[in-house]
Amino acid sequence: MRAYLPSYEMKPIRNLTEALLLLKDEPGVWRPFAGGTDLMVLLEAGKLAHRKFFNIWGLKELKEVTVTSDHVMLGALTTYGELQEIDVLKKEFPLLCHAAKETGAIAIQNRGTLGGNIANASPAADSPPALLVYEAEVELVSTAGARWVRYLDFHLGYKRTVMGADELISRIRIPRGNAGAFQYYRKVGTRKAQAISKICFAGMGSLKNGVIQDVRIALGSVAPTAIRCSKTEAYLKGKKLDSHILSQARTQIENEVAPIDDIRSTAEFRSTVTGNLLEEFLEKLSTHVELD
């Protein structure tokens, strides 16, 4: 059933300071509303429990993209469409561009934002595995100041995060220096466009003399939050890939994920496909041209 619209409020906001003051004065009462691609779906279904929002779409302070020699900093309101157009991301962070391209379709990508994807805290979101692989950090701002949180530590559990009721996500920072590493992203959904993932896999790695030097693996839709598979990574580091190692790594990652049965898929399917994607990633990594 549709929501009763007169019971919903949306406050206009002129700038970031005004937004932070509102959050400070009435913490938990007012919540930010960005591109609306998740919230409007809930509203239409009559399931949007919160009633008071403030409109942050259009806040210039949250749209800036800065590139330094060490990092790329993305304003929280950078849309999926904009992510795909940023040159440094296309060259050095293809997983993030790939994730943006596979989120919804064009009309969704023109409205959905990276900050919104993080704050919404869905374990099935497409960008979190890429952010985990890139060891992203999230800047939380309030009237008390700003703090950077490792994205790895951002989610506490299903739909729970470290954000305080007076805080807003302002920027996402990703360290540079991945040039030459093999990068792999694959989303498995019901169809190519508009699907919410059944499993989403992001990986990055490098080899020297056939031995795995560095490997990072993250997954979405297989646990209450997006996860970094650190045990599988630790197992793989320093190993030369062969069929035995592949099979052991597969067992390791299938133990590391905690998938469930839900409307989109089953735990068994998710577990098996996670293993298949790991094998595909590692097989492609093993044929990747090595760095000097």
Add this chain to the structure above:
Amino acid sequence: MNLNEVSVQFVVNGKKQTVKAAPMLRLLDVLRENIHLTGTKEGCGEGECGACSVLMDGKLVNSCLIPVMQASGCHITTIEGVAGPDQLHAVQQAFLECGGAQCGICTPGMILASKALLEKCPNPSESQIREGLAGNLCRCTGYMKIFDAVKRAGTLS
């Protein structure tokens, strides 16, 4: 008037509009019910089907997912604003020539998505067309005639 109602101004197909509405009323409803532009259709109402696609400041959006307050100050193009005064837009002409429309429910959204694609990429490849229209569902045509129409429109414009 409800206490939560706000006054929002924006431009639709070149004409300035002012509406008083609940701030989270969908742009789709405002276009159809307040401004009586019923060319924009409602399909799924959750951003999946693209029937309600319009251009907002030149960008393709699902009008069912836009709270009217966020349209404040924006320029909106609906299907009613696509044709010129005397002739159809190249995309509309191509849909006619190629049989890209059947029942017509998806057509306004398909045409706006095609227009947005062609403005960014005047001669799209088949895969670019498929990607550009991936958010627009059609239950009649099987899509091939729509893809042909977009290719044809690229040559007409």
